[in-house]
Every structure is written in structure tokens, then in C-alpha cells.
Amino acid sequence: MTEEAGPSAARRRRRKRTVWIAVVLAFAGTAGAVTFTRLVSAPASSAPPVPPPATTQVTRTTLIDRIKVDGDLGTGTPVAVTGRRPGTLTRLPVAGEQLERGKVLYEVNAVGVPVFFGGTPLYREMRNGVPDGDDVKMLQENLLALGYSELGAASGKFGPRTASAVKRWQKSLKAEQTGVVQPGDVIVMTGPVRVHAVTAQPGAPAEGPLLTVTGLDRLVSVELTEAQRRLARVDAKVKVYLPGGKDTAGTVREVAVKTVEDKSKPVATVTLDDATPAEPGRVTVEFDGEKRENVLAVPVQALLAVREGGYAVEVVESGKSRYLAVRTGMFAGGMVEITGDGLTEGMTVVTTS
Structure with a gap:
């Protein structure tokens, strides 16, 4: 479907006959939409001068389906x-305080209540001879991590060696050395924590809500549309643009449907990979999807929809123009992948801008 003509003749032809031009808009994360506009010829006497067409080149590049x-x-x-x-509460932490395993979170009657790591809360009294269980194993794992090696291994069985390790640990807290652990003697968390807010006051009863904590990881919460969700894959690397113009790398930790303003939406949770200073607030996350390497591409404005179906580009060579049929591939970042017989890198094609 080639048609040879000079550039001026091509412009006259565009005035004399109806041409269908497709303006193809590529939206990140969505399919392209095509809108047709009919150009009706005007009388030659009233037609304004036609400026030379804008052109661009066919480039070989890598296209990435990317959204922000x-x-x-x-x-x-x-x-x-x-x-x-x-x-009675005798000491409480301050907001922003960070606690690792074994550090005292607050004190009751001048005895510390430390943080232990694990997934099983203390729900019963643990002493020599108590039935085996995951809570016993969690206690043993924490005592071993704190250096109380006399208990041997974290077997989940509370015996004399575990009781001996508990007594030494209680001595370090200035607590009564009973070898028995009560449910309120430690606070079990999944990892290190930061104190978010303290609601209780020293001198108040120690039973009941006291404070709130968060993890140490800085997390970005991103609400997504269903169309964008496909680009947010767990463990995928992303770029996070911080206030002030800096950016840092992040990793998608979780993608889950959550209730946001009474609506269910996909929400991605992203962790920052390094210690780049950043204040809490609004940020922008860049997700990468499909990648097409070493392809020929043009701006989407260079595409023309052919009346018979399909697409073409207007190629300019040696002062002449012709229409070359092409097939479209991936749309990304305002560019479109194209293939076609005779299409080569560096070709000059007409574009609308």
C-alpha cells in the first residue's frame, strides 16, 4: 500500500479528500483507545498556508509498561x-523510642516488662513440668538469643535447665527469681518496634491499654485500581520518589484488598530498601511491568489508522513521502512498538507534534 508523491503534493491531497486520522492515546497500565476525526476539505481560496509537517525518527529502544x-x-x-x-506503672517509654529483643518496654512496680520476639503470645503460667508447647519454645528461643545458653536447645519442653535460665533472666530484671514466667511478664512482638504513642500515665494501674507501637520498617501504602494491580507484584522492585526530589529503591511486601473509605481497593505495601532519610508523608511509587527490549518504536502521534483496517506511518525519504503499513505491539510512555515490511531504524516519519 505505497503511494509515491512529493511533500507538497501530499499536503494538497490531504486538503482535497477526506482522510481518517487516528489519535492514539496510550495510558500507563491501560489499553490504548482510538478516536477518529474526519478532516473535511475547504475551498482552495480560503485554505490557510500549510506548515511543513513535524517529523520524528523510528528508534530502537526498550519499552517498559510503567506507572506512577x-x-x-x-x-x-x-x-x-x-x-x-x-x-502500678512506674516507668513508660516515650514516643519514637525503638526497642530490640530483650529491651524493657515499661516497668510495673519497678520491674521491667521486656519485649520478646515471636508469633505465640504468653497465655499461661510457664514453670517446670508444664505441658510442652509453642509458647515454651518461643520463651526458650528468646532466652537463647539473649545469651542464656544453659537451657541447651529450644525444644518446647520446660525442664530444670529452662527454669535455671529463667531465674538468671529474672535477676537481670531485678525481679523475684522464681523460675516461673507469668503471661504479663513479657510483651511478645513479631520483631523490633518503635513506640508510636503512649496513652497511660505513670502511677496508673498497669493492666489495660498502655501504648501503641509500629515496626521499624518505613512502609509506603499505595491504593491501586484493578488495572494497576497487575504491575504490583510481591517482591518486585520499585522506585519511590520522596519529598524534596530524592528517590530511593523499594520492594513490594504485600498486595491485598483493604477497605478504604468504605470501599474495597487493592493496596500495595512497599518497604524502603535503604536508610535514606525521609519524613512521613505523601510520596510517588513507580511500578514496572512488562519489558520489551530491542524493538522499533515511534511516538503514538505518528500512527495513522487506515480506512481498510490496521495502521500505517507516513515515511519521508529524499523529499518524498509514502505510507507504510505497520503492526502495533506494546504501548508505553507515549511510545508504541511497531513492525512492518521495510521498516528500519532511523526512518523519518511524520507526527502530529
Whole structure:
């Protein structure tokens, strides 16, 4: 479907006959939409001078299906800490304080209540001879991590060696050395925590809601549309644009449907990979999807829809123009992948801008 003519003749032809031009809009993460506009010829006497057409070149490049979505940087949803040890609060932490395994979170009757790591909360009294269980194993794992090696291994069986290790640990807390652990003696968390807010006051009863904590990881929460969800894959690397113009790398930790303003929406949780300083607030996350390497591409404005079906580009060579049929592939970043017989890198084609 080639048609040889000079550029001026091509412009006259566009005035004399009806041409269908497709303006193809490529939206990140969505399919392209095509709108047809009919150009009706005007009398030659009233036609304004036709400026020379804008041109661009066919380039060989890598196209990436990429989107940018706004999100909120924070440290995750605060988790409430409830005291279970009877007595009076004698010390509380301050907001922003960070605690690792074994560090005292607050004190009751001048005895510390430390943080242990694990997935099983303390729900019963643990002493020599108590039935085996995951809570016993969690206690043993934490004591071993803190250096109380005399208990041997984390077997889940509470015996004399575990009781001996518990007594030494209780001595370090200035607590009564009973060898028995009560449910309120430690706070079990999944990992290191940061104090978010303190609601209790020193001198108040120690049982009940005391404070809230978050994890140490800085997290970005990103609300997605269903069309964007396909680009947010767990463990995928992303770029996070921080306030002030800096950017840093991140990793998608989770993608889940959550209720946002009474509506169910896909929400991606992204962790920052490094310690780049960043205040909580609004950020932008860039997700990468499909990648097509070493393809020929032009701006989408260079595409023409052919009346018979399909697409073409107007090629300009040696002062002459012709229409070359092409097939479209991936749309990304305002560019479109094209293939076709005779299409080569570096060709000059007409574009609308």
C-alpha cells in the first residue's frame, strides 16, 4: 500500500479528500483507545498556508509498561499494647523510642516488662513440668538469643535447665527469681518496634491499654485500581520518589484488598530498601511491568489508522513521502512498538507534534 508523491503534493491531497486520522492515546497500565476525526476539505481560496509537517525518527529502544501512583509513607498501622501484669506503672517509654529483643518496654512496680520476639503470645503460667508447647519454645528461643545458653536447645519442653535460665533472666530484671514466667511478664512482638504513642500515665494501674507501637520498617501504602494491580507484584522492585526530589529503591511486601473509605481497593505495601532519610508523608511509587527490549518504536502521534483496517506511518525519504503499513505491539510512555515490511531504524516519519 505505497503511494509515491512529493511533500507538497501530499499536503494538497490531504486538503482535497477526506482522510481518517487516528489519535492514539496510550495510558500507563491501560489499553490504548482510538478516536477518529474526519478532516473535511475547504475551498482552495480560503485554505490557510500549510506548515511543513513535524517529523520524528523510528528508534530502537526498550519499552517498559510503567506507572506512577501516589502513596503515603509511614511505619505501618499502630498496634495496641495491653498490660497484663498487676501493679502500678512506674516507668513508660516515650514516643519514637525503638526497642530490640530483650529491651524493657515499661516497668510495673519497678520491674521491667521486656519485649520478646515471636508469633505465640504468653497465655499461661510457664514453670517446670508444664505441658510442652509453642509458647515454651518461643520463651526458650528468646532466652537463647539473649545469651542464656544453659537451657541447651529450644525444644518446647520446660525442664530444670529452662527454669535455671529463667531465674538468671529474672535477676537481670531485678525481679523475684522464681523460675516461673507469668503471661504479663513479657510483651511478645513479631520483631523490633518503635513506640508510636503512649496513652497511660505513670502511677496508673498497669493492666489495660498502655501504648501503641509500629515496626521499624518505613512502609509506603499505595491504593491501586484493578488495572494497576497487575504491575504490583510481591517482591518486585520499585522506585519511590520522596519529598524534596530524592528517590530511593523499594520492594513490594504485600498486595491485598483493604477497605478504604468504605470501599474495597487493592493496596500495595512497599518497604524502603535503604536508610535514606525521609519524613512521613505523601510520596510517588513507580511500578514496572512488562519489558520489551530491542524493538522499533515511534511516538503514538505518528500512527495513522487506515480506512481498510490496521495502521500505517507516513515515511519521508529524499523529499518524498509514502505510507507504510505497520503492526502495533506494546504501548508505553507515549511510545508504541511497531513492525512492518521495510521498516528500519532511523526512518523519518511524520507526527502530529
